[in-house]
Amino acid sequence: MSMLTPPGMGGKYRITGDRYPRMRRPRNRRRIVVAAVAAVVALGLGGWGTVQLIDVFTGDGDTTTTAGRKTDCKPVPGASAQPVVTLKPAQITVNVYNATPRGGLAKSAADELKARGFTIGKVGNATAAYDKKVPSAGLLLGSPTAVKGSFQILGTQVKGTTSKTDTRRTADVDLILGTAFTALAPKPAADAALAALAKPAPVPSGKC
Template sequence: MSMLTPPGMGGKYRITGDAYPRMRRPRNRRKIVGAAIAAVTALTLAGWGTVQLIDVFAGDEKKPGANTRTAAGCEAVPVVSAVPPAPKPAQITVNVYNATPRGGLAKAAADELRKRGFVIGKVGNAPVAYDKKVPGTGVLLGAPKAYGGSFRVLATQLRGSQLKTDARETADIDLILGTAFTTLDTKRDADAALASLAKPTPRPSCKT
């Protein structure tokens, strides 16, 4: 009997040789343990990845002082446009010319503009270059610097008028009445338009 044979056991239970038999775990149990470890690892990695994505998309909002931006990439901070103050009607000299075949329109328009505070210069028929050649309500003609203020003020009296410049160096403006002209805008509408010039509307700014 071998020394490895337990006492009282023999026959087919007899152990021969000088080494213990190798005991192995069932293979099914090893597979189950391995699958469980793999599942835990996968869940851990998935959760970590989700946290990272959240940090990426929400990181800017969490930072102190981060700017809120619109879909167009502009800061949603209203900034008043730097527009110079508009001149008063009393600071603008207007020459009124009639480019229509109807008589008396230039004088009637000039008288109304005078009542509204404008300084009236020349009044009469339009120059040959414009006589019966203005299809709209009218044309405002002046020096390029008139775009900075005088044009904006006089345009409140006649909506739809065209703006043009010439080579003059004086500050006066020509109002040339076109064939579609009937009368100036009502004083109520003109006053409302003038008031809006003094209150620029804030607009979003974009930083590049």
């Protein structure tokens, strides 16, 4: 055995010239990849934790949903979701017209509205411009000033109505009963809707 032969090689490898077998262990690539992935995950978790800490110290204690929206927004005193309607049913004169083929519908609806406190004007069949041409439950027709007032009050009594303005200068409102009309809204539901108009829910503060 040559003196240049490493111990334990059994003479299998002989060193000639300036070349000799490599004794270094092969690299474990799988461990390197796993270590790299673990490092990336750790960095990501660290960054997320930092963001959460910042949110805790700057969010004023507000709770958030999974989507990041605040769920405990506080209402703004004096602010409301919609303008307060102070009109009372007795202050609204309603003309009731029947645009359906069913007879007596306008009178029965007018009687019920009167019992609920509304002032009733004219009652009869709709004009040719609207007769059998109102597919909804009803059409509210009046001056532009009725949009934010009379229309809202009367709309609580008939669900599924549409509205339209005309050039009249009076404060009365037409209720033209359409094909989809069956009956007025139940009185408890109508009363609750009226109360909501008189006292709307306050607007939440912040971004919810």
